Amino acid sequence: MDEDFTLDELKLAFTFHITNQILESDGTVAPEELAFLQKWFPEAVFRESRFIDAKGRYTSRWEDALGEALLQLPERLSVEERLDLLETFYRAAISDGDTQYIEGNILVRAARLLGLKPSQFTARVEAMFGTGSIDLPLPE
Numbered sequence: 001m002d003e004d005f006t007l008d009e010l011k012l013a014f015t016f017h018i019t020n021q022i023l024e025s026d027g028t029v030a031p032e033e034l035a036f037l038q039k040w041f042p043e044a045v046f047r048e049s050r051f052i053d054a055k056g057r058y059t060s061r062w063e064d065a066l067g068e069a070l071l072q073l074p075e076r077l078s079v080e081e082r083l084d085l086l087e088t089f090y091r092a093a094i095s096d097g098d099t100q101y102i103e104g105n106i107l108v109r110a111a112r113l114l115g116l117k118p119s120q121f122t123a124r125v126e127a128m129f130g131t132g133s134i135d136l137p138l139p140e
Helices: 007-024 031-040 043-048 060-076 079-094 101-113 118-129
Strands: none
Touching: 007 031, 007 043, 007 060, 007 079, 007 101, 031 079, 060 079, 079 101, 079 118, 101 118
């Protein structure tokens, strides 16, 4: 890979990848989840970043950005910025009103990939949405 990516492109690649895992974790993407994807990840942004081609297929640039995101984001983003990403994942998990254990596992894995502890994420969600708002089982 000889390509430099902007920080926004790295965040886009990582955030979309994890969000997609959450939304597809139960085997179906509900209409509310599809609306979430379209709102947060418009196709034009992927085309502009050259992450998809004219036929809508992911490019090698997308794959390279995703790999690079795993290396760079924990180092380049502040704790608050990494928690912002996890908040997006949480919003995705609750977008259909049906939260599942596997979604909690994905959130914990994403937190770990970003160098965060589940307790940091839990505290952030409770501060944003109120105490007791975590309705996903989050293994430590």
